[in-house]
Amino acid sequence: MKKTKIYFLLVLFGLMLNACKYDFIVPEELPPIDTTVPVSFSTQIVPIFTSGCVSCHKTGGQAPDLSAANAYSSIKTMNLVNSTTPETSIIYAFPGSSSHSWKGYTASEAQLVLTWIKQGALNN
Ligand code: HEC
Numbered sequence: 001m002k003k004t005k006i007y008f009l010l011v012l013f014g015l016m017l018n019a020c021k022y023d024f025i026v027p028e029e030l031p032p033i034d035t036t037v038p039v040s041f042s043t044q045i046v047p048i049f050t051s052g053c054v055s056c057h058k059t060g061g062q063a064p065d066l067s068a069a070n071a072y073s074s075i076k077t078m079n080l081v082n083s084t085t086p087e088t089s090i091i092y093a094f095p096g097s098s099s100h101s102w103k104g105y106t107a108s109e110a111q112l113v114l115t116w117i118k119q120g121a122l123n124n
Contacts (some may be wrong), residue, residue, distance in 0.1 A: 030107055041124050046071055050075040053095075064091075072123045086117040108112065113121045 041044065049057070049066035057066035064074035075081055080091035087093065092113050096104035106114060116122075 014027055022083060030111055033111060033115060035115055035118065036124075037122060038119055039107065039112055040071060041122060042068075044112055045060065045116055048112065052105070052109070075121070081108060081121045082115055083117070089117050089121075091112075092117060 036078045040124075046068050049071050050068060056062045057064055059065050059067050059070060064078050064080060065071070066074065075091055078090075080089060082089045092110065094100055095102075096110065104110075
């Protein structure tokens with residue numbers, strides 16, 4: 001009798017755990033962007049830095065300095081872009097990695113940054 005009780009409790013517990021299972025990361029369906037349209041560094045990439053990164057990556061703060069005035073030169077001098085294999089560019093891959101315990105890009109921001117790199121990482 002005791003054994004059945006324990007077994008019953010285990011099953012109940014298992015069901016409870018299962019009920020808590022929840023997919024937090026809702027896969028975001030991104031419409032493909034037209035990669036022939038140039039992504040502008042100043043009007044599309046800098047605002048991403050300003051809203052999500054500059055709180056830490058400001059002038060005199062955590063490197064790289066991603067403030068509007070210095071973002072481009074920081075990216076260049078710190079070698080954060082890899083034009084041969086854009087996906088491995090630090091400015092693209094590092095923020096969302098587990099080594100960066102801070103806010104990364106949203107899926108659409110990441111898509112813009114990668115496209116900008118693939119287009120030659122221009123200061124446009
Ligand atoms: C809450 C503070 C914070 C925010 C917000 C933040 N970062 Fe960081 N970032 C850090 C710290 C601290 C480091 C140093 C490595 C570490 O401890 O993760 C770092 C490291 C980096 C590096 C690596 C530089 C190197 O030396 O190779 C890059 C690139 C970077 N961040 C980009 C970003 C971008 C892009 C954003 C915005 C999408 C962002 N970070 C938002 C705190 C932040």
